[in-house]
Amino acid sequence: MAGDNVIKHSSENPFESMKKRFDVAAKIIGLDESDYNVLIAPQKAVIVNIPVTMDDGKVRVFEGFRVVHNANLGPSKGGIRYSMDVHLDEVKALAAWMTWKCAVVGIPYGGGKGGIKCDPRSMSKGELERLTRSYTDLMVDVFGPDKDIPAPDMGTGPQEMAWIMDEYSKLVGHSTPAVVTGKPIVLGGSLGRVEATGRGVMVSTRSALSKLGISPIGATTAVQGFGNVGSISAKLLASQGMKVVAISDVSGAYYNENGINVEEAIAYRDGNKGTLEGFTAGRKITNAELLELEVDVLVPAAMEDQINEENADRIKAKMIVEGANGPTSASADEILNRKGIMVVPDILANAGGVTVSYFEWVQNRLGYFWTEERVYRRADRVMKTAFEGVYAASQKYNISMRIAAYVVAIEKVAEVEKLRGKFGL
Ligand code: GLU
Numbered sequence: 006m007a008g009d010n011v012i013k014h015s016s017e018n019p020f021e022s023m024k025k026r027f028d029v030a031a032k033i034i035g036l037d038e039s040d041y042n043v044l045i046a047p048q049k050a051v052i053v054n055i056p057v058t059m060d061d062g063k064v065r066v067f068e069g070f071r072v073v074h075n076a077n078l079g080p081s082k083g084g085i086r087y088s089m090d091v092h093l094d095e096v097k098a099l100a101a102w103m104t105w106k107c108a109v110v111g112i113p114y115g116g117g118k119g120g121i122k123c124d125p126r127s128m129s130k131g132e133l134e135r136l137t138r139s140y141t142d143l144m145v146d147v148f149g150p151d152k153d154i155p156a157p158d159m160g161t162g163p164q165e166m167a168w169i170m171d172e173y174s175k176l177v178g179h180s181t182p183a184v185v186t187g188k189p190i191v192l193g194g195s196l197g198r199v200e201a202t203g204r205g206v207m208v209s210t211r212s213a214l215s216k217l218g219i220s221p222i223g224a225t226t227a228v229q230g231f232g233n234v235g236s237i238s239a240k241l242l243a244s245q246g247m248k249v250v251a252i253s254d255v256s257g258a259y260y261n262e263n264g265i266n267v268e269e270a271i272a273y274r275d276g277n278k279g280t281l282e283g284f285t286a287g288r289k290i291t292n293a294e295l296l297e298l299e300v301d302v303l304v305p306a307a308m309e310d311q312i313n314e315e316n317a318d319r320i321k322a323k324m325i326v327e328g329a330n331g332p333t334s335a336s337a338d339e340i341l342n343r344k345g346i347m348v349v350p351d352i353l354a355n356a357g358g359v360t361v362s363y364f365e366w367v368q369n370r371l372g373y374f375w376t377e378e379r380v381y382r383r384a385d386r387v388m389k390t391a392f393e394g395v396y397a398a399s400q401k402y403n404i405s406m407r408i409a410a411y412v413v414a415i416e417k418v419a420e421v422e423k424l425r426g427k428f429g430l
Pocket residue numbers: 082083084085154155156157158159186330355356358359360362
């Protein structure tokens with residue numbers, strides 16, 4: 006997402022932001038210097054320049070990235086982002102977050118991430134296809150069902166995954182659906198994958214509310230971002246009896262103290278070229294104002310660095326559940342802690358997506374597909390178990406849920422690294 010309405014702070018480098026949390030957690034668990042040095046550095050970072058013939062016949066060159074942060078626990082896993090804001094340090098941070106995320110929920114993957122600096126909204130379907138296929142060609146030695154497995158992220162979805170699957174399969178000479186997740190169902194996608202991240206946000210919100218002794222019935226929430234994660238989180242939170250008082254996208258934020266009908270908002274967006282522009286079921290406010298509403302639960306589900314040292318002090322929510330990756334800058338952590346706001350961190354709260362990606366990969370390799378009910382039941386169990394594990398660590402060390410999640414993850418990846426030895430991919 007980009008636009009005047011979304012707060013952007015380039016002041017905090019996302020990789021530095023990740024590292025600050027890592028440093029705090031590393032100290033708590035007494036990580037030795039060698040392990041520290043191995044775990045903080047990405048194992049691989051590939052930069053490619055992708056020439057694409059545009060519809061007007063001219064060739065444009067796009068910069069693309071794929072970072073494998075760590076592949077100790079298994080093949081690296083993580084989405085591919087199409088956005089004009091993509092840069093190497095962002096992809097490095099997002100890849101590291103995938104390592105910690107997979108470790109927190111206990112799935113056998115390492116962390117990776119990819120990105121292409123482009124504006125997908127201004128490109129035709131043909132241009133996007135040629136871009137995605139050429140990127141796959143250039144990454145053929147990086148990707149692989151036992152090596153590195155991409156998935157959707159901001160600006161990409163099932164169609165891009167289908168192109169990657171097709172191009173990769175052609176290059177290796179046989180159909181390889183398990184090379185990528187988040188595929189369309191007919192092509193080997195998993196039931197429940199599209200809803201998975203939002204569902205995980207809902208499950209972790211419920212767990213967190215119960216720790217604070219707040220009933221979901223009538224609890225208020227504001228959700229920033231109305232893409233896949235934001236809109237489905239909002240819909241599922243409403244299905245639990247919560248009152249969604251504000252939603253937003255690049256066009257601005259919409260507030261209604263009596264609650265917004267999320268299904269109606271989704272239908273409006275879908276019939277309005279994907280934006281909430283002109284939505285009248287709520288009073289128009291800014292994205293910045295949405296973040297500062299007095300609600301029980303704030304769900305930032307847009308982009309990085311939305312809650313930062315400039316606005317953290319004005320956050321009035323009782324709890325923040327991070328649907329996006331990195332929506333809170335490291336400098337805001339301390340302010341939120343001081344204010345006693347419980348933060349369910351990204352690497353836990355939004356892990357439902359990669360969990361069902363793992364289920365998709367398992368189903369592809371089995372050649373046997375699960376019912377939606379089975380996917381949900383298993384994903385919910387993974388999310389609840391992970392939440393309790395992180396909560397227990399936060400109690401044990403008397404630390405925030407964020408640092409606790411890093412502690413749980415780093416302990417696991419460090420242990421595996423010790424068992425395997427330091428240099429294996
Ligand atoms: N892009 C999603 C994330 O940040 C999903 C990654 C995946 O499914 O591999 O968690």
